[in-house]
Amino acid sequence: MAAGIATIWVPVEDMDRALAFYRDTLGLDVKSTSSEWSELDANGLTIGLNARESASAASSGGAVITFQPDGTIEDELERLSARGVPIEGNISDHEWGRILPFKDTEGNDLQFYSPPQR
Template structure:
């Protein structure tokens, strides 16, 4: 039933304006709608909705990730915009914070201004194939 419907991603934020500037100025997304309560962004055809919440519980996992064609170029561009990447104990990451998974996928994690963990991934295979 929902396999033909487009997904909408929701990200909880404490300050819509601050979050909007991060997602637009640092990540390069485009605003399609905005109020004090929410901001709707276009993420390559996926609707990413930043929604103001009163309490923002810290998620200990990735809440939104992007599939990228070249993780080295992407992380370099994001770093040039002032973004820092997470380092995690127990996993081996290169000098840029990129982890190489056992399947060959490469992943780097970072946070938005509210501490939401986001990621970029370069899949070893096409994303459709890697979902099998």
């Protein structure tokens, strides 16, 4: 049985580019760096950036990292768009909350999530 999440690891092609995205665009704190493995703090959860040996196309249906926005989802859409981040659709509203899908510099699926306003 799993006792919790130790680390979420994300495959990256270019460690410097990926670090810049997660640090500068998403505002996460860098815990450690190397050319093969780097760690960031996402509010107490470690995100590990794992350098791949060779490029491979990502298949659809993989894991998605979901972040809490610092402000509103609209604010995050504006901020990400201004930085040229690939937005993967519109903000969508659901009874369980709102999401804004986007991609990191390495093509990994990410999103912002806000719970429903009641």
